[in-house]
Amino acid sequence: MNPASEQSRLYRAVIEYDGTRLLGFQIQRQGRTVQGEVERVLHRLTQSRVRVAGAGRTDAGVHARGQVIAFRASWSHSLADLHRAVNALLPDDVSFLSLDIAPEGFHPRFSAIKRCYRYQIGLWPGHSPLRSRYVWELGPGLDVSAMQQAADDLLGSHDFMTFGQPPQGKITIRRIFSATWQSQPPYLYFDLCANAFLRRMVRNITAALIQVGQRQSPAEYVASLILAKDRSLAPPPAPAKGLILTKVFYPSDEEI
Known part of the structure; x- marks a missing residue:
């Protein structure tokens, strides 16, 4: 500014x-x-x-x-x-x-200390024209317990090179504060909060977790992708339409 x-x-x-x-x-x-x-x-x-x-x-x-x-x-x-x-x-x-x-010196990106996203899954069978605009329609049958087990491996500071594209010359280490699946049929929500995110990081992580939920990969799959640090090993990103930036936190906020 x-x-x-x-x-x-x-x-x-x-x-x-x-x-x-x-x-x-x-x-x-x-x-x-x-x-x-x-x-x-x-x-x-x-x-x-x-x-x-x-x-x-x-x-x-x-x-x-x-x-x-x-x-x-x-x-x-x-x-x-x-x-x-x-x-x-x-x-x-x-x-x-x-x-x-805003106070002088404030910058919405560089002053932020935490960002939270929500990814929305539709659990209904078939296609819903009225609801599909904001969800990834996957239908019933996901193993949410295994998905949560895999999501727990995201917590803490890791090199997320597998899951995102960094700005040129920047590091790919990020700190995940929380990663939680919430089942509220006919919806399933994935809430992810971190100090910052790489490009497409949330969608790439979501896609890997869904692969676990569909029993295509074991719960340890996400942890193995983190260790691999190889973007070519991760599945294609989840559709953009299911992702919402929900909140950004700053030092003045009570919650962190």
């Missing part, structure tokens, strides 16, 4: 979006993105170029209900007026849930 001026302030927002028709968070030359839609609206409201930073660069098709963004902008009206104006102009698949003034 650039240094503050008398005319500008640093804003922080929690946003929600349906990623179905979006090409991810990060702005691209072509196609709709979350960052692009928000910057377009802020430019219209402030008549100046506004750059938006996010806590996580979600991929195309991934959803969020707890993405955190920050931006510096000049706005002469109230905070509530800005919140209303932004939501009035955003498309129906992106919305500001909250908006406040």
